Amino acid sequence: MASDASAPGEKEVKVRRKRREREVRTKASEASEVQTVDIEELTSAGHRALQDGRADDALSCFRNALKAAGQ
Numbered sequence: 265m266a267s268d269a270s271a272p273g274e275k276e277v278k279v280r281r282k283r284r285e286r287e288v289r290t291k292a293s294e295a296s297e298v299q300t301v302d303i304e305e306l307t308s309a310g311h312r313a314l315q316d317g318r319a320d321d322a323l324s325c326f327r328n329a330l331k332a333a334g335q
Contacts, residue, residue, distance in 0.1 A: 303329045 310325030 303332050306332065 306325045306329035310322040310329065313319075313322035313325060
């Protein structure tokens with residue numbers, strides 16, 4: 265009879281793994297949202313710098329946005 269039943273902790277381990285995966289997915293999606301906002305802010309700052317005639321600042325903002333997008 266003991267061979268018919270699964271190990272008592274087996275289901276608990278599976279539940280824990282699923283919870284962890286869900287937590288990891290949630291954290292990853294939050295990180296991507298934050299990164300998207302950062303890229304948009306950097307791009308906007310670069311555009312404003314161009315409008316103000318600050319080409320060096322604009323280039324720096326655009327480079328940082330490109331680096332963030334590449335990650």
